[in-house]
Amino acid sequence: MDKLWGDAAAAVADIGDGASLAVGGFGACGLPIVLLEALRKSGVRDLHVVSNNCGVEDYGLAGLLVDGQLARVTASYIGDNPALTERWLAGEVELELVPQGTLAERLRAGGSGIAGFYTRAGVATPVADGGIPWRYDGSGGVAVASPPRPVMVFDGVPHVLERAVRTDFALVRAAVADTAGNLVFHATARNFNPLAAMAGAVTIVEAEEIIDVGELDPDRVHLPGIFTQRLVVVPAGTPKRIDRLTVQGQQEQLGVYR
Template sequence: MSRDKVVATAAEAVADVTAGSSVAVGGFGLAGIPWVLVEALLEQGADDLTVVSNNCGVDGAGLGLLLERRRISRVVASYVGENKEFARQYLSGELTVELTPQGTLAERLRAGGAGIGAFYTPTGVGTLVAEGGLPWRHHPDGTVAVASPPKEVRSFHGREMVLEESIVTDVALVRAAVADRAGNCVFHAAARNFNPAAAMAGRLTVVEAERVVEAGGIGPDEVHLPGVFVQRVVPLTPEQAARKGVEQRTTRGERPGAGEEARRALDP
């Protein structure tokens, strides 16, 4: 019989996250981020966190809330995104940031969960990613305080590749559309971005699920993340499950007269 991994509240699920922990967080921008777990961690109070995520939320939302409260000391991400506070803290020397190519970051997380210590990839060869010198931390005057070290480069099948270390974190926070009580998960559409990889990388993985079903309620071929990678499942309320967000909304304005043309086409 499978172990029931459901816990009652998000606060209970993150209660034992300690100061100085490394935390992998799923999502891309605001798509598929674990809104409830991030806010529970904010209320819990752990600080000096190292966050591994595609980006660090936006001002006033997601991981941006932890940044604003100075709970994060280091970020491993692929881009700064729309977060002005993230950029300010990085450039002023308040935050250490390891920028990593997006596909490399996803593979570093997946490899960590798969037990692979490191791997070679052509991405970054011939750039500061491989040669070193990327600013990780600045002095307050804007000069570089800590720069990335050079990485090993080898040739495979006639192509140069750089060695990248995998990532394993103390904790992973992710959001799923459906989870069963054994921790098997299904992600919906764009939310199946960094969530599976982040979940695999965590020693302790907590999933907030929009819907929780009994063990066996998800078909084996439908599982995106096996429950072996998950330790805790938090059921969301309907209101929490409905909470979604986008960084920017772009729409195309209607061409003048298009409405009248459409009406004539329907009723000539």
């Protein structure tokens, strides 16, 4: 089945207010920036997003955050995004922080039909006991806190229950896709992209190159097309952002585009 769509705006047009999204990327690496920009321009609001982090400065998901389009963020990292911290403490967005490995497994489990799993990560901490502020009331008080989670003992070791993540949509970026939606990711841009793609009920992929079915060596496929519903090609010349570019003998430069 040909899954190619005309452009990013058309591909995200049915993402409505209050939708949940799994978004690939790690820092600025592997972000589906074309799809995110189309979503930002659509004006959709009250989105619930699940991603490793919430973009960088005003790049990626941070753009939607700054525009007030995000209601809830599930992530494992706040750094490099002061706007997320400010809006969380002001009570403008709900934030669930999850250990990074746990977040990856919650996405993978959701895409694999597994309802939940037990892990040692978070045992004997507020992750298991509850009480982590998810939303503040704007006056320094806690409006919503994380609930306690079931703990079971396996082979004498306590484990805490983590629920799988399933979302209405997923937005991911691939290096190469064929028109059936089989995907190849480039190096570290692979990061959370396959996991996010698995977790979405409707997965929308932006690919730097799209080829015909049969041109892609099956041994190169990182994620089979069964997880892909829509494809758009990344426009030529779209820049990629580097989180931190360090050149020998020079000071570190932030936010450099290549």
